[in-house]
Amino acid sequence: MTEGGRRAAVAALCLAVLAAVAGASLAVGARAVPPAEVWRALTDFAGSDDHLVVRDIRLPRTILGLCVGAALGVSGALIQAMTRNPLAEPGLLGVTAGAGFAVNVAAVLGVAASQVGTLLASVAGAALAALAVYAVGRTSPLRLVLAGVALSAVLMGVSLGLRLMLPDVFDRYRFWSVGALAGTERTPLLVPVLVIAAAVLAAVVVAGPLEALGLGEHVAHALGARVARTRAAVLLLVTVLAGAATAVVGPILFVGLIVPHLARRLAGGSVRWLVAHTAVLGAALLVAADVGARVLLPTGEVQVAIVTAFLGGPALIWAVRRHGARAL
Amino acid sequence: MRAAVDRRAVVACGGLAVAGLALAFLGLSHGAAWSTPGEVLAGLAGNDGSVVIREWRLPRVAAALVFGAALGLAGAVFQNLTRNPLGSPDVIGLDAGAYTGALVAITVLGGGAAALAAGSVAGGLLAAAVVYTLSLDAGLSGLRLVVNGIAVNAMLTALNSWIVLRADLDVAMAATGWSVGSLNGADWAEVRLPFAVIGGFALLLVALSRAMHQSALGDELAVTSGVRLARLRLLLVVAGVGCTATVTAVAGPIVFVALAAPQIGRRLARAGGVPLLPAALTGAVLLLGADLVAQLLLAPVALPVGVVTTAIGGLYLIWLLITEVRRR
Numbered sequence: 177m178t179e180g181g182r183r184a185a186v187a188a189l190c191l192a193v194l195a196a197v198a199g200a201s202l203a204v205g206a207r208a209v210p211p212a213e214v215w216r217a218l219t220d221f222a223g224s225d226d227h228l229v230v231r232d233i234r235l236p237r238t239i240l241g242l243c244v245g246a247a248l249g250v251s252g253a254l255i256q257a258m259t260r261n262p263l264a265e266p267g268l269l270g271v272t273a274g275a276g277f278a279v280n281v282a283a284v285l286g287v288a289a290s291q292v293g294t295l296l297a298s299v300a301g302a303a304l305a306a307l308a309v310y311a312v313g314r315t316s317p318l319r320l321v322l323a324g325v326a327l328s329a330v331l332m333g334v335s336l337g338l339r340l341m342l343p344d345v346f347d348r349y350r351f352w353s354v355g356a357l358a359g360t361e362r363t364p365l366l367v368p369v370l371v372i373a374a375a376v377l378a379a380v381v382v383a384g385p386l387e388a389l390g391l392g393e394h395v396a397h398a399l400g401a402r403v404a405r406t407r408a409a410v411l412l413l414v415t416v417l418a419g420a421a422t423a424v425v426g427p428i429l430f431v432g433l434i435v436p437h438l439a440r441r442l443a444g445g446s447v448r449w450l451v452a453h454t455a456v457l458g459a460a461l462l463v464a465a466d467v468g469a470r471v472l473l474p475t476g477e478v479q480v481a482i483v484t485a486f487l488g489g490p491a492l493i494w495a496v497r498r499h500g501a502r503a504l
Numbered sequence: 505m506r507a508a509v510d511r512r513a514v515v516a517c518g519g520l521a522v523a524g525l526a527l528a529f530l531g532l533s534h535g536a537a538w539s540t541p542g543e544v545l546a547g548l549a550g551n552d553g554s555v556v557i558r559e560w561r562l563p564r565v566a567a568a569l570v571f572g573a574a575l576g577l578a579g580a581v582f583q584n585l586t587r588n589p590l591g592s593p594d595v596i597g598l599d600a601g602a603y604t605g606a607l608v609a610i611t612v613l614g615g616g617a618a619a620l621a622a623g624s625v626a627g628g629l630l631a632a633a634v635v636y637t638l639s640l641d642a643g644l645s646g647l648r649l650v651v652n653g654i655a656v657n658a659m660l661t662a663l664n665s666w667i668v669l670r671a672d673l674d675v676a677m678a679a680t681g682w683s684v685g686s687l688n689g690a691d692w693a694e695v696r697l698p699f700a701v702i703g704g705f706a707l708l709l710v711a712l713s714r715a716m717h718q719s720a721l722g723d724e725l726a727v728t729s730g731v732r733l734a735r736l737r738l739l740l741v742v743a744g745v746g747c748t749a750t751v752t753a754v755a756g757p758i759v760f761v762a763l764a765a766p767q768i769g770r771r772l773a774r775a776g777g778v779p780l781l782p783a784a785l786t787g788a789v790l791l792l793g794a795d796l797v798a799q800l801l802l803a804p805v806a807l808p809v810g811v812v813t814t815a816i817g818g819l820y821l822i823w824l825l826i827t828e829v830r831r832r
Contacts, residue, residue, distance in 0.1 A: 263651070312822060312825050312826055313825060316647075318647040318648065318650070318651050319647070319825060321651055321654070322590065322647070322650065322651075322654075322821070322825060323822060323825050325595075325654055325821075326818045326819075326821035326822045326825065327818065327822060328818075329759070329760070329814050329815075329817070329818035329821075330814070330815050330818030330819055330822070332814070333810075333811050333812075333814035333815040333818065334815055336811050337801075337802070337807055337811050337815070340802070340807060340811075341802050354665070429658065430658070472666065473669060473670060476669070478665070478666055478669050479665070481662075482662045482665050482666055482669075483662075485658045485659065485661065485662035486659055486662045486663065486666075488655075488658060488659075489655040489656060489658045489659030489662075490655070490659070492651065492652075492654070492655035492658070493638055493652055493655045493656075496648055496651050496652060496655070497638075
């Protein structure tokens with residue numbers, strides 16, 4: 177098979193997986209809705225209870241899950257490619273904790289009333305946390321992870337203290353603070369979807385210069401890439417993606433770690449394809465984890481962050497084993 | 505030279521003991537209404553006919569001191585074993601494992617205090633075994649063990665949340681308050697057995713401490729000086745996990761005391777290795793201080809002490825990383 181043919185086949189396969197997972201997310205839930213009825217709810221809406229469940233609850237939740245998964249995955253892929261650190265991930269590096277902390281502070285100060293306000297606070301917190309962790313831990317991949325874990329612990333402790341101090345904030349962020357798609361069905365979708373879609377597209381564009389950067393700074397200069405500008409753009413995208421995802425669903429760890437490791441084999445060294453595959457597979461992983469979150473308990477559901485953490489632990493151990501022997 | 509070092513250690517330990525007693529006095533005076541020193545002394549002597557000091561405040565203060573000392577000891581043991589300041593039980597998931605064991609003992613086996621303690625020790629030992637097995641081929645020391653521990657910790661924490669969500673409401677409510685580590689509501693009936701268990705493990709550690717410091721000088725040297733390494737390591741792991749797990753069974757996973765206390769104690773005593781006594785004293789002072797801060801910070805709301813230790817310990821960890829970076 178030619179290179180182009182192989183790429184097309186892989187991309188088609190990824191999209192097929194995504195479509196299957198999204199279909200499952202529409203069909204599975206507390207209320208049993210037959211598949212034919214799900215299809216009719218989307219194409220020929222009649223306003224019955226089944227149709228309302230699919231269209232007003234499961235569809236927005238699925239769309240949000242797709243966006244958040246893509247955002248977290250791509251932000252992990254970008255940060256791994258830029259730092260050349262196989263363990264880098266917005267959750268582990270404390271970027272999501274920074275975003276969550278900023279959202280809590282904004283809520284306490286009363287500036288998080290609007291969705292845009294929450295989003296801005298979240299992105300600003302993510303950026304500050306990313307800079308702080310990078311400044312402390314830049315000398316080695318494992319040190320970077322430790323700095324991130326330490327900062328996350330501090331920020332989460334202080335956030336919990338803030339929430340306990342103010343009961344109304346605690347109530348509003350009770351589910352959000354553990355990272356869940358449940359309860360987000362009524363969030364307006366327009367702003368987060370647009371921001372994330374724009375940032376993912378920008379990530380595909382910036383992937384070219386980023387790939388040159390991966391060859392070393394001197395080579396990148398010689399190839400005509402603008403090193404400083406590319407780095408700044410990547411950092412901006414990482415924080416916007418992680419911040420936007422966190423603003424909507426709360427801190428979710430490990431998606432940005434697992435997905436790029438899976439996608440790297442399919443992408444075969446190209447950062448642009450890595451970003452594209454990561455977006456598709458990240459969306460699929462998060463929605464699949466969300467479907468799992470709905471069926472793991474006989475009553476109610478677990479938070480999706482719990483499912484991703486359970487998948488992510490083994491992924492981290494595997495990454496340390498695989499890359500640890502030489503680089504760390 | 506040796507005399508000077510010893511004098512420094514004695515002064516440090518004496519200072520820590522005085523600080524611990526002063527904090528304990530403060531803790532005994534603090535309550536819904538502050539007591540004067542005279543009232544506290546009278547209450548301790550038992551001749552004022554009131555239960556407030558002896559039955560309500562003293563158990564909590566004693567619990568903070570003893571549990572803090574136990575966590576400090578456990579941290580010193582594991583930092584000696586892994587020869588790494590980050591290899592302490594709370595970072596590498598032993599607290600989370602002990603908590604898993606305790607949760608399983610309550611929810612599945614429905615046991616009382618003894619089952620709870622046994623479950624948490626078994627859980628802690630199992631977590632230790634998993635982390636060490638995963639890191640064996642890279643040796644016990646090194647950051648890799650720590651990152652493997654962080655991965656195991658993340659999975660266990662997710663598992664714990666899932667168990668709590670599955671549990672009956674009353675178990676779940678109790679477990680949630682407990683999950684961040686709290687000394688709220690400690691009374692004599694609850695702490696008597698843990699005090700005895702911790703005392704036993706502390707005696708075992710005192711007996712082992714000479715051999716432990718010899719083995720810290722290097723495996724060959726330890727063997728030639730007559731230390732049976734395999735047996736020593738096993739006993740040390742059992743004692744360290746025993747201390748951590750006993751505290752976890754009563755107060756929940758109080759993190760970061762075991763990380764910070766041995767290192768602070770070592771610096772105060774200017775010791776070469778990680779000595780046990782300064783670690784235990786520092787742990788007692790840290791936990792009692794953190795508990796007082798937790799009670800006073802947002803009075804009348806009493807924060808779980810785990811929130812405060814997380815914030816303090818996380819900052820300490822970041823500082824540790826920064827100074828290590830600077831030294832290079």
